[in-house]
Amino acid sequence: MAEESGGLVIKPMDQFRVEALFGGDIAWYTPTNVTLWMALTVLAATLLMVYGARGRALVPSRAQSAAEMTYGFIYKMIEDVAGHDAVRFFPYIFTLFMFVLFANLLGLIPFAFTTTSHIAVTAVLAFTVFFAVTALGFILHGTTFLKLFWVSSAPLALRPVLALIEVISYFVRPVSHSIRLAGAMMAGHAVAKVFAGFAAALGAFFFLPILAVTALYALELLVAVIQAYVFTILTCVYLKDALHPAH
Amino acid sequence: MAESAASGPGMPQLDVTTFSNQIFWLIVALIVLYFIMSRVALPRVASVLADRRGAITADIAAAEEYKQKAHEAEEAFKQAEADARAEAQRIVEAAKAEMQESLNAQIAKADAEISAKSAESEKRIREITANAVSMVSDVSNDVTADILAVFDVKADSKSVASAVKDQLKGDA
Numbered sequence: 001m002a003e004e005s006g007g008l009v010i011k012p013m014d015q016f017r018v019e020a021l022f023g024g025d026i027a028w029y030t031p032t033n034v035t036l037w038m039a040l041t042v043l044a045a046t047l048l049m050v051y052g053a054r055g056r057a058l059v060p061s062r063a064q065s066a067a068e069m070t071y072g073f074i075y076k077m078i079e080d081v082a083g084h085d086a087v088r089f090f091p092y093i094f095t096l097f098m099f100v101l102f103a104n105l106l107g108l109i110p111f112a113f114t115t116t117s118h119i120a121v122t123a124v125l126a127f128t129v130f131f132a133v134t135a136l137g138f139i140l141h142g143t144t145f146l147k148l149f150w151v152s153s154a155p156l157a158l159r160p161v162l163a164l165i166e167v168i169s170y171f172v173r174p175v176s177h178s179i180r181l182a183g184a185m186m187a188g189h190a191v192a193k194v195f196a197g198f199a200a201a202l203g204a205f206f207f208l209p210i211l212a213v214t215a216l217y218a219l220e221l222l223v224a225v226i227q228a229y230v231f232t233i234l235t236c237v238y239l240k241d242a243l244h245p246a247h
Numbered sequence: 248m249a250e251s252a253a254s255g256p257g258m259p260q261l262d263v264t265t266f267s268n269q270i271f272w273l274i275v276a277l278i279v280l281y282f283i284m285s286r287v288a289l290p291r292v293a294s295v296l297a298d299r300r301g302a303i304t305a306d307i308a309a310a311e312e313y314k315q316k317a318h319e320a321e322e323a324f325k326q327a328e329a330d331a332r333a334e335a336q337r338i339v340e341a342a343k344a345e346m347q348e349s350l351n352a353q354i355a356k357a358d359a360e361i362s363a364k365s366a367e368s369e370k371r372i373r374e375i376t377a378n379a380v381s382m383v384s385d386v387s388n389d390v391t392a393d394i395l396a397v398f399d400v401k402a403d404s405k406s407v408a409s410a411v412k413d414q415l416k417g418d419a
Contacts, residue, residue, distance in 0.1 A: 013258055018265040028267035038276035045280060049288035056295050058302055064295070071292045091285035099280055118259075120266040121273050186260065 010197030012190040016117055033113040034121075040106055041115065045098040070098075074232065081236035086243055093239075096125065097232040104185060104224035108217065116227075117185035119178060126178035129235050137242035148245040177234055184227050188220040380415075387411040 021031045048070070052063030060068060074094050078086050100116055107114025115121050137145040149166040151159060195216060198209040259265070388408050395402050 016259040018259060018262070018268065026265055026268050028271045030268055032265075032268055032272070034265075034269050035272045038272050042276050042280045042283070046283050046288070049284060049292065053288065053292050053295065056291065056298075058295075058299055060295075067288075068292055068296060071289065071296070091289055092281060094289060095277065095281045095284045098284065099277060115269075115273070118269055120260070120269040124270050124273050182260065 010194055012193040012197070015113070015189060015193060016186065018118075034115055034118075037103070037106060037113045037115050041099060041102045044102040044106060049098070077233060078236055078239075081233060082240040083243060086236070086239050089239060093232060093235055096129075096235060097228055100125070100181065100231050101225065101228035104228055105221075107185060107189065108220055108224060114185050114189055117182055117189060119182045122178035122182040123174070125181075125231070126174040129177070129238060130174035133238045133242040136239075137245060140243065141245055145242070145245050148241055152246075173234075173238065177231070181227050181231050184223055188216070188223055192216050192220065384408070384411055384415060387415065 018026060018032050018034055020026050021033065021036060024030065026032060048063065049067050052061075053067040055061055055064050057064060071094070074097050075087070075090060078090055078093055082089075103114065103116040103121075106112055107117065137148070149163045149170070151162045151166065154162050192213055195209045195213045199206045199213070202209060388404065388411050391407050391411055392402070392404065395407070
């Protein structure tokens with residue numbers, strides 16, 4: 001951002017700045033744009049799942065149908081991936097999915113703030129899952145949960161090596177889990193901002209970057225939904241390891 | 248804190264001073280969303296889905312019942328049709344037998360009449376024949392007598408008659 005050549009000033013990272021809504025310093029309790037967009041995320045999810053499904057009709061309206069399909073989609077995902085006994089964690093996994101999905105989607109609105117583009121947010125989401133799943137594994141299985149790292153189908157000589165790899169990969173999980181989401185969100189938004197900056201600089205050829213931004217937006221819409229899906233299905237996979245640790 | 252207001256490092260994501268704020272509001276948002284979802288939204292959608300499944304199951308059962316009823320009605324209709332057919336067959340057989348019987352009786356009666364009539368006819372023919380024969384022999388007797396008279400041959404009627412009789416027999 002230091003170089004300014006020919007009036008082309010693109011600040012693609014400015015959209016990620018956390019700012020206090022009413023000015024002043026940012027303390028842990030200050031209402032910021034994070035607060036605003038998380039509130040909107042909660043509101044949007046509530047709108048779909050509570051207001052949309054308010055009819056309770058036997059033959060659903062469109063909004064009710066969307067709510068029911070979302071419900072069925074996540075329910076079936078948990079059942080398929082983590083097994084039927086994972087269904088008792090359905091409300092939390094559903095909350096995670098709705099939060100990430102609507103945070104991603106609302107972030108695509110121009111001038112919006114994308115809460116899931118911040119590593120602090122996604123790290124909390126991922127580490128919550130990580131600690132919950134690890135604790136659950138030990139509570140349900142005690143020390144036999146450690147068999148997760150002991151690949152009993154491998155030759156005995158290889159097992160310690162595999163165990164080391166398994167342990168490392170287990171602890172890398174929350175990192176990849178969180179950076180994947182934040183990285184995808186941040187990259188997409190930054191690229192969109194850079195292309196938009198080109199539009200201002202190119203003069204008569206402004207339409208080229210705008211076309212590019214349009215195409216990018218379609219892609220970002222896909223990425224927003226897919227990242228929410230990936231985050232949720234990985235949560236289910238980790239949950240499966242806690243419920244059924246044996247390989 | 249004041250440092251965050253300045254343009255700062257390249258990535259706002261790495262500005263540690265905003266972390267506590269983000270994490271605090273994230274936890275608030277998650278808790279609020281969790282309670283809305285788990286207390287209101289999900290039970291509501293689940294009950295709607297269960298109601299629908301129940302309604303569909305009931306409808307399918309009702310449809311199955313109607314199908315069964317339709318099947319039974321069809322069976323009853325088929326049974327009635329078969330009964331009617333058998334009844335008609337029986338009536339036709341009875342009528343046929345009755346007709347055959349009366350036909351037989353009439354044929355027998357007609358046969359009897361015909362044989363009676365033919366016997367009578369035969370008898371009359373025989374009478375007529377006999378009559379004719381006796382008339383022929385009478386005429387022959389008379390003619391013979393007359394002829395003999397013409398030739399002046401005396402002959403009693405008795406011998407003439409026997410001679411004529413012999414002659415006729417030979418011809419016959």
